[in-house]
Amino acid sequence: MRNNVLIAELPVGGPSPRELTKISLPTYIVEAPDVLLIDAVKVVPKPPYRVEPLDVLQVFVLGTLPDQPIAGVYPVEADGTIMLGPAYGSVKVSSLTLAEAREAISEHLKNQLTAPEVSVSLSESAGKQQIAGEHLIGPDGTVNLGTYGSVYIAGMTLAEAREALEEHLTEFLDEPEVSVDVYAYNSKVYYIVTEGAGLGDQLQRVPITGNETVLDAISQINGLSRVSSKTIWVARPAPADGSCTGQILPVNWRAIVDAADTSTNWQLLPGDRVFVAEDKLIALDTMVDKVIGPIERIVGFNILTFQMIQTANRFPLGFQQGVGNGGF
Numbered sequence: 001m002r003n004n005v006l007i008a009e010l011p012v013g014g015p016s017p018r019e020l021t022k023i024s025l026p027t028y029i030v031e032a033p034d035v036l037l038i039d040a041v042k043v044v045p046k047p048p049y050r051v052e053p054l055d056v057l058q059v060f061v062l063g064t065l066p067d068q069p070i071a072g073v074y075p076v077e078a079d080g081t082i083m084l085g086p087a088y089g090s091v092k093v094s095s096l097t098l099a100e101a102r103e104a105i106s107e108h109l110k111n112q113l114t115a116p117e118v119s120v121s122l123s124e125s126a127g128k129q130q131i132a133g134e135h136l137i138g139p140d141g142t143v144n145l146g147t148y149g150s151v152y153i154a155g156m157t158l159a160e161a162r163e164a165l166e167e168h169l170t171e172f173l174d175e176p177e178v179s180v181d182v183y184a185y186n187s188k189v190y191y192i193v194t195e196g197a198g199l200g201d202q203l204q205r206v207p208i209t210g211n212e213t214v215l216d217a218i219s220q221i222n223g224l225s226r227v228s229s230k231t232i233w234v235a236r237p238a239p240a241d242g243s244c245t246g247q248i249l250p251v252n253w254r255a256i257v258d259a260a261d262t263s264t265n266w267q268l269l270p271g272d273r274v275f276v277a278e279d280k281l282i283a284l285d286t287m288v289d290k291v292i293g294p295i296e297r298i299v300g301f302n303i304l305t306f307q308m309i310q311t312a313n314r315f316p317l318g319f320q321q322g323v324g325n326g327g328f
Contacts, residue, residue, distance in 0.1 A: 016236075016249055017269075018213070019262035025210040025269070027157045031187035032137045036153075038165065040131040042177035045122070051093045051101055053078050054126035061109065062117040070109075073123045088112060098122060127172070134183050148172055158182070185209065188270040192217050195278035197227035198286035213265045214251050217274045224276065230254060231277035234266050 017023045030036065051057065053076050061070035068087040076082055080094025084105070091108045093101040102120040109116040130146030137143055141154025143165075151168045153161040162180045169176040185207050194202040206212075206220050214234060218224065232251040255261035268274070 016247065017267040019215070019265040019267065022211065022267045028182065028185075028188075030137060030156060030158065030161055030182065031154050032139050032141060033186045034137050034182060035184035035186065036135045036137065036143060036161070037181045037183040038131060038133065038135055038143070039179045040128040040176075041179055042175065043125055043128040043131065043169075044174040044176070045125055045127065046172065046174050048097045049122065049125075051076060051080075051096050051098070051122075052126050053080055053094055055122065056124035057082060057093070057101070058121045058123040059084070059105065060119040061105075061113075063113055063115055064109075065113070076126075084109075131169070131178065137187075145169075190217065190268045190270065190272040190274065192221055192274045192276070194221065194225065194228060194276045195283075197278040197283040198290065199227065208268065208270050212268045214268065214274060215256060215265050217268060218276075224253075227279055227282045229277050229279045233275050234268070235273040235275055236269065237271050237273075 015021070055076045056073050057076060058073050059070055059082070064070050065087055068085050070084050070088065074082040074084065076093060077090075079092075081090040081092045082105075083090045088109060091105050093104055096104060098120050102118050105120060106116055106118045109118065127146075127148065130148060135143040135145075137154060138150075140150075140152075142150040142152045144150050145165075145168075148169060151165050153164050156164060158180050162178060165178050165180065166176050169178070188208045189205050190208050190212065192202075192204040192206065194204075196202060202221075204221060206217065214232065218232075224230070230253045232253050234247075234249040234251065236247040236249065238246040249266050250264060251266070252261065252264045255263070256265050
């Protein structure tokens with residue numbers, strides 16, 4: 001069983017990869033919630049095959065009406081019939097073998113034709129429609145193939161996932177072949193943590209493609225905010241096998257943006273945390289405001305109450321009387 005956390009194979013004792021000395025990540029391991037693109041290369045049902053709704057049959061008939069040929073592909077409708085044209089109507093073929101479907105079509109056409117010669121073959125199985133397309137890896141690590149059931153592929157490479165799918169499909173198909181690719185890389189990410197100077201930290205989860213640097217990460221949040229300082233570092237978690245400890249990689253932001261210095265523009269790996277520290281003065285101002293603000297509101301409320309009491313004492317009969325008596 002593979003570790004479900006992807007860790008790049010860094011050179012032992014070597015420097016961490018950065019902008020101009022990037023490394024390639026190891027073979028991608030699929031996990032939930034990645035989205036796979038699966039294509040059915042060879043889908044041949046095991047004999048004897050029985051026609052199902054949504055199958056596509058290839059039908060050729062000799063001896064048809066001159067202006068109403070029957071030659072081409074005909075989908076099997078949800079009710080199990082195929083429509084041969086306005087002049088011939090529909091024929092029920094579901095649950096029949098291809099030979100039985102040919103006989104059924106031939107018997108049906110004898111009502112309009114003298115001696116029809118019918119050929120029927122399977123152009124596309126409905127099962128192919130269930131296999132081909134985008135498939136989300138669920139929380140249980142499986143992909144759903146419709147009537148063919150689910151297959152567990154979490155923790156596998158693409159090649160291993162393809163083998164697992166083909167092995168599962170051999171229960172239903174004759175020597176099946178599929179191709180598998182990643183449609184959406186969702187399981188391998190890095191995080192951008194921005195301190196909020198006392199107003200709450202911000203966290204952004206970003207899918208990783210294997211080519212991102214610190215500069216790319218900061219561009220994801222549209223640069224540094226007004227509450228951020230220039231103190232930035234990358235926190236890299238330790239591998240699950242305990243072969244080494246986690247790392248803290250300091251970032252010289254000014255050198256990166258002002259002087260195009262790439263020495264601390266680290267390449268980001270799955271699981272990295274890019275931490276942007278807060279501006280200490282703004283954090284102090286926020287803390288002072290949190291302490292003073294409630295006091296100011298209480299004092300202001302008391303002053304307003306005192307003024308209202310004074311006004312009421314001066315004009316016990318109300319504002320209009322005070323005006324009439326020349327009080328204002």
